Amino acid sequence: MEHELGRRTFLKGAGAFAAAGASAGVINLAGQQNALADHHASAIGGGTYDFDSVYDRVGTNSVKWDRQITKYGSDDFKIGMGIADMDFKAPACIGEALEARTKHENWGYLDSTESLKEAICNWNKERYGIDVAQETVTIASGVHPGLIAALLAISPPASKVIMNTPTYNGFWTDLKWSRTVANENKLIKDKNGVYHIDWDDFEARLTPDTHAFLLCNPQNPTGNCWSEDDLLRMGELCLKHGVTVLADEIHCDFVNKGQTYTPFASLPDKAIVDNSVTFKAVSKTFSLAGMKNAYFYSTNPVLLERVRYYHRADLNTLGIVANEAAYREGAPWLDALLPYIDANHDFAEQYLKSQCPDIRYKKAQGTYLAWLKMEDLVTGIDAKAKAEQAGLKSPEHYMEQWLVERAHVQLNPGS
Known part of the structure; x- marks a missing residue:
């Protein structure tokens, strides 16, 4: 996988193609960025709110970001997706x-x-x-x-x-x-x-x-x-x-x-x-x-x-x-955000189905979470045996480490 992948590129697609890169090898970044821009063209709140601009949360004592850097190191870990909080700036009314x-x-x-x-x-x-x-x-x-x-x-x-x-x-x-x-x-x-x-x-x-x-x-x-x-x-x-x-x-x-x-x-x-x-x-x-x-x-x-x-x-x-x-x-901000989140769900489902069939995802009815089914990938990389060799709790915990090392994205084990 290309190591120059930026946080902005990953987050625009909710990290969906990070796992695909780990499984398939290389990502066509230019094509994915264009696809994501088109995908969200109608889901940005009519220009009132900017959900595309990504800001750096590293250094804010964040569990999602700083803890993972401490655990895995900044060379391997690039994208935090293992904690249920969003990476959008909160609406301005709160800061005011x-x-x-x-x-x-x-x-x-x-x-x-x-x-x-x-x-x-x-x-x-x-x-x-x-x-x-x-x-x-x-x-x-x-x-x-x-x-x-x-x-x-x-x-x-x-x-x-x-x-x-x-x-x-x-x-x-x-x-x-x-x-x-x-x-x-x-x-x-x-x-x-x-x-x-x-x-x-x-x-x-x-x-x-x-x-x-x-x-x-x-x-x-x-x-x-x-x-x-x-x-x-x-x-x-x-x-x-x-x-x-x-x-x-x-x-x-x-x-x-x-x-x-x-x-x-x-x-x-x-x-x-x-x-x-x-x-x-x-x-x-x-x-x-x-x-x-x-x-x-x-x-x-x-x-x-x-x-x-x-x-x-x-x-x-x-x-x-x-x-x-x-x-x-905060209601107007949330009303603009919801179709954006919905579009992310659609993109993740469609992209994984076409580009990474070893990872299955059925669009959620609610929440902003994606429950990914990775049994085929777990079997394909013999995660059970490797987890035992490494003394890890489960194959899913080996998968967590494997994804950080290969895709530079941290997900939460489902076990």
């Missing part, structure tokens, strides 16, 4: 709000988060038609602290938590801190690469020692935007067996063309909705993960108070300022 607040030059105790809660409720109403009562909103320092509080409130130590797998690997950390155990309902992949719920297995796992269902909607990493029928069926079964639904909907703002995000709290069955807690944030939406701000809510006051009892949030002044600015003024 932060600049205005820093001029006060004092960082004393916060009085109230009611203005932020109001902005959150408005966002949910305007974008998704959900009426979230402001008094039910609890501000958290992240989705994880909220989920851990909920698991502590609901699930006794050593009890089980259902998850649809493959799912977000961070959930296992939540189980660790809540001293609970994963009860995996493995999704079924059809011939078209779309994942579905194994309903017989799902209900079989609703055992007396299972107290919570950790729902990911949209699903990370498969990208499923679960339908209302799917959510109702999951909710009905959980209610029947006394299992509380904990709905992580952090990726809900990213829904691709022709798809629909259905909030669990919007389901037309009050008993099912009352048996749930929803967890959200715009940390993915506006690249605000470092600002440590999220929220959760429930229509069930008794359940909500149980979760609040175990929850403690030490909130950051600038995090609140940044998040409120995003909720109140």
Whole structure:
């Protein structure tokens, strides 16, 4: 692979052709740049926002970039794609709000988060038609602290938590801190690469020692935007067996063309909705993960108070300022970004299919993530044997290293 490949070239195509270069040898950069420019010609927000210009995040203490340079070295590592945060600059309204607040030059105790809660409720109403009562909103320092509080409130130590797998690997950390155990309902992949719920297995796992269902909607990493029928069926079964639904909907703002995000709290069955807690944030939406701000809510006051009892949030002044600015003024930027992300999904699917058949990708319904299937490539390079020789955890972890060395791109192992 040509070593002069720049970060700008990789990122314009969401890194799709980096893996192809590792598999096939050499990339025609001029042709790919032209193809990408044409591909995004109608997806740049009418010129209002610039999503093509790439800036250098190295040196910002970034997990996605700086940690990988430390791990692999700058000669091998060029492109970070293993962490779910975007490489676009956040909308200007956020920086402007932060600049205005820093001029006060004092960082004393916060009085109230009611203005932020109001902005959150408005966002949910305007974008998704959900009426979230402001008094039910609890501000958290992240989705994880909220989920851990909920698991502590609901699930006794050593009890089980259902998850649809493959799912977000961070959930296992939540189980660790809540001293609970994963009860995996493995999704079924059809011939078209779309994942579905194994309903017989799902209900079989609703055992007396299972107290919570950790729902990911949209699903990370498969990208499923679960339908209302799917959510109702999951909710009905959980209610029947006394299992509380904990709905992580952090990726809900990213829904691709022709798809629909259905909030669990919007389901037309009050008993099912009352048996749930929803967890959200715009940390993915506006690249605000470092600002440590999220929220959760429930229509069930008794359940909500149980979760609040175990929850403690030490909130950051600038995090609140940044998040409120995003909720109140960030919608136009997001509306321009979504077709751009959708076009990236299309490009990745089409390019991998035509140029790198050993790597399969079915366009996600939601999220900005790409769940790549690399079994053929893993077999082709004998990754299992080489992982054992290198003392690595799995063939997928060998693949991670192999891609950095050959394609100079770091991906997150799916195992």
